[in-house]
Amino acid sequence: MPHPSASLIRHRAPAQPATDYDVVIIGAGSAGLSAALALGRCLRRVLICDGGPPRNAPSPGVQSFFTRDGIKPAELLQLGHQQLKPYDTVETRVARVTQVSAGAGQFELQAEGETGRQFTVTARKVLLATGVEDELPPVEGMRDLWGRGVLHCPYCHGWEVRGQPLAVYGRGKIVTGLALLVSRWATDVVVCTDGPGHLSNNARRRLRQQKIRLYEEPISHLEGKPNGELRHIVFENGEKLARHALFVHPHQHQRTNLAELLGCRLTSKGAVWINKHSQTSISGLYAAGDTTPGPQKAVLAAAEGTLAAIAIHEALTREECPK
Known part of the structure; x- marks a missing residue:
């Protein structure tokens, strides 16, 4: 039938x-x-x-x-x-x-x-x-931590990492806008440009106003935890920066x-x-x-x-x- x-x-x-x-x-x-x-x-x-x-x-x-x-x-x-x-x-x-x-x-x-x-x-x-x-930056560890320790959208993941030490990766206008956005979810936010950031004086001023620190040192790799979360950003000069997550706009x-x-x-x-x-x-x-x-x-x-x-x-x- x-x-x-x-x-x-x-x-x-x-x-x-x-x-x-x-x-x-x-x-x-x-x-x-x-x-x-x-x-x-x-x-x-x-x-x-x-x-x-x-x-x-x-x-x-x-x-x-x-x-x-x-x-x-x-x-x-x-x-x-x-x-x-x-x-x-x-x-x-x-x-x-x-x-x-x-x-x-x-x-x-x-x-x-x-x-x-x-x-x-x-x-x-x-x-x-x-x-x-997504075309992730060629930083060792970026792909391995993608979705847990490396995140793309604060609207999707900001609440889960709220109040934690966070980093934002990128250069120019894009990283400035993303960092200011992420600062809604955390007070300890840094921008990592992985070399010269090509930021305007106004962009640097806006970051300073929100107490967002700027790191222009080249990055060696990302060090993660077994569960896929981020542990450290490791710079080429050997310095390690403890962060809970890193946001990137790829x-x-x-x-x-x-x-x-x-x-x-x-x-x-x-x-x-x-x-x-x-x-x-x-x-x-x-x-x-x-x-x-x-x-x-x-x-x-x-x-x-x-x-x-x-x-x-x-x-x-x-x-x-x-x-």
């Missing part, structure tokens, strides 16, 4: 091309799963291509996520997958999309499955929710080059540009989450995924119900 929802799915207008799916979502983080949930509730045929662990996998918890504050990243995504099970029009595959090509009213995607097997699917719309990767790049290969417009910082309807510069191709400009938090990515899903469903409806 067919599922009750099967009889509710309307046929496409004759002018619409037949595709395997209405929407393919590339990426199964907060943005991708949130979009899939909204589209599943719209009775849309959806394929989620899950390309692997999310950016926040090393973090001990996802903070400031309404009703889920402090939940482990893997557990949050597991809940997301579980809550998609009632929606029988939504399918998930562990797969890495290697190529996307745009045609007349549809997209063709080539992907590599879990076993290495290649497959091809077609969709009317595509949502990029692939996220970004450069980033897109986790995949699919947007670039398709010719999508990118911002000056390398994010995928979108309009107010979450659509990229390529018609029918949408983006959400850390892939796009703006603050990066799991709860914001989830919200952006929902916004993109609504925009996609409404675009599909306009195509199916022409004037």
Whole structure:
């Protein structure tokens, strides 16, 4: 006996091309799963291509996520997958999309499955929710302590390290702004520029006003604890500075080059540009989450995924119900 929802799915207008799916979502983080949930509730045929662990996998918890504050990243995504099970029009595959090509009213995607097997699917719309990767400074120990002793976002981790001796790594305007922000959570904050900091006189004055000390000595390495927390910043002159955590604002790049290969417009910082309807510069191709400009938090990515899903469903409806 067919599922009750099967009889509710309307046929496409004759002018619409037949595709395997209405929407393919590339990426199964907060943005991708949130979009899939909204589209599943719209009775849309959806394929989620899950390309692997999310950016926040090393973090001990996802903070400031309404009703889920402090939940482990893997557990949050597991809940997301579980809550998609009632929606029988939504399918998930562990797969890495290697190529996307745009045609007349549809997209063709080539992907590599879990076993290495290649497959091809077609969709009317595509949502990029692939996220970004952080380019950490080449300091020994930085990668090993990433997510626990080396942190990127005071809004995500500031409360957990409040009142502890903290450090902020970087140079120029970026390190100044981040240090002033971090000083909300601690009174003992230092800036480590790992060589000349290229700070303006005004920046130095602002740091002094907040009693933030400045270290321009080159750094040898970071010394951590067995649990991944930071113990010392070790300078090339042999000095050791005890710190509980170090904040850094690293450069980033897109986790995949699919947007670039398709010719999508990118911002000056390398994010995928979108309009107010979450659509990229390529018609029918949408983006959400850390892939796009703006603050990066799991709860914001989830919200952006929902916004993109609504925009996609409404675009599909306009195509199916022409004037």
